Amino acid sequence: MxxxxxxxxxxxxxxxxxxxxxxxxxxxxxxxxxxxxxxxxxxxxxxxxxxxxxxxxxxxxxxxxxxxxxxxxxxxxxxxxxxxxxxxxxxxxxxxxxxxxxxxxxxxxxxxQLPPIAGLAERWGKSVFHCPYCHGYELNQGHIGIIATGPMSVHQAELLTDWGSVTLVVNQALTLDLSTRTSLESRGVAIEDTPIDRIENSADVLLADRRLLSFKGLFIASxxxxxxxxxxxxxxxxxxxxxxxxxxxxxxxxxxxxxxxxxxxxxxxxxxxxxxxxxxxxxxxxxxxxxxxxxxxxxx
Missing domain, CATH: 3.50.50.60 (FAD/NAD(P)-binding domain)
Incomplete structure (x- = not known):
């Protein structure tokens, strides 16, 4: 046919x-x-x-x-x-x-395309997301982590402040100048510069210095x-x-x-x-x- x-x-x-x-x-x-x-x-x-x-x-x-x-x-x-x-x-x-x-x-x-972080891919679509309009509401204004992948992550961090308290985990994926840091902090975004070791539990980020940051959900600008x-x-x-x-x-x-x-x-x-x-x-x-x-x- x-x-x-x-x-x-x-x-x-x-x-x-x-x-x-x-x-x-x-x-x-x-x-x-x-x-x-x-x-x-x-x-x-x-x-x-x-x-x-x-x-x-x-x-x-x-x-x-x-x-x-x-x-x-x-x-x-x-x-x-x-x-x-x-x-x-x-x-x-x-x-x-x-x-x-x-x-x-x-x-x-x-x-x-996801960054090669241990434990990340297994949680994609479950507790790690890319779209706040699709998944932000269900986090009930809890603590949200943004895992940086590049410049779009800054926009994502600013946007997600309407859905909860936000921490941008830079993870060596971008360089934040003073102006960008000041702008993020003025919106209430916390900035974490220590690299990530792995993702554990539902949405916990274990840092290279062994500190554990617990989040309700994680977002990535994939x-x-x-x-x-x-x-x-x-x-x-x-x-x-x-x-x-x-x-x-x-x-x-x-x-x-x-x-x-x-x-x-x-x-x-x-x-x-x-x-x-x-x-x-x-x-x-x-x-x-x-x-x-x-x-x-x-x-x-």
Whole structure:
């Protein structure tokens, strides 16, 4: 079968885009590897109508709604290569199958790059977070630790003062000049310069001098990269942002390769489920419009 659109990635943005496309009665194939970015979290917050719900439950319910439409096909597989050109793309998957489509929409999500601190990765999404709007409220205005990763950590520390008392643990990740220190301290942010040895218990930071700082939760301004190299393989341009590397797109979600679009965390910043859904819905509409008016798509 030659599909109108192949959506690579079936998480929030990918499904939001797919909904627009199948409601336009287009033949859509979703290829999904089943790796939600927020799979480590037990509850999703800040998403209207789904606040506090398990991420897996949200996506399972959404998929059931999509599968009620007859023009949807879904393959649980990993897309590995894209070849061809607009109106005649071929996507090859890890199991060796090939699929043809007129348009490609990359909703591949991102992978978080965490600093190599013992005990950190195991607590990611449980007691170590990146988004205060997603997880700050549940800390009940307790003591919050910010583990520095770079300049964005200063902004994160200032922002989180609305959610509790804040300590910025510099951990040799950045240099704070006098002006920055004064500004942070004026907002009530405590600054800890001793390096971290490891994370213990739920969110306790053991320092190199053996002092233990206990926190209700920890935040990190993680850097992210696309969760697959398929965009690079297809020739799509990437760009550097304060939050990491993402696929470069224009206002219509079009990448640098005509006929290939991108949406969600892999193509925008900042990141949240709500923003991914909105961006995906818009991208889906733009992909549909490109099928009707291919000469009207913006070029990068």
């Amino acid at each position: 030659h599909y109108d659109i192949i959506v690579i990635g079936g998480s929030y943005a990918g499904m939001a885009a797919t909904l627009q496309l199948i409601r336009a009665r287009r033949m859509v194939l979703v290829i999904d590897a089943g790796e939600l970015r927020n799979r480590f979290a037990s509850h999703s917050h800040g998403f209207l109508g789904q606040d506090g719900i398990d991420p897996g439950e949200i996506t399972a319910h959404a998929r059931r709604q999509l599968e009620a439409y007859p023009t949807l096909s879904w393959r649980e597989d990993r897309a590995e290569t894209i070849s061809g050109q607009a109106d005649n793309f071929t996507v090859t998957t890890a199991d060796g199958k090939s699929y043809q489509g007129r348009r490609i929409l990359l909703a591949i999500g991102v992978t978080d 850097r992210s990269t696309p969760s697959s190299q398929i965009a690079e393989i297809a020739g799509c341009a990437l760009e550097e942002t304060p939050m990491g590397i993402q696929i470069r797109t224009n206002a219509e979600g079009q990448t640098s390769v005509p006929g290939i679009f991108a949406c969600g965390d892999t193509a925008m910043a900042p990141h949240s489920v709500s923003l991914a859904v909105g961006n995906g819905a818009m991208a889906g509409a733009q992909v549909h419009r490109s099928l009707l008016w291919p000469e009207g798509t913006l070029k990068l």
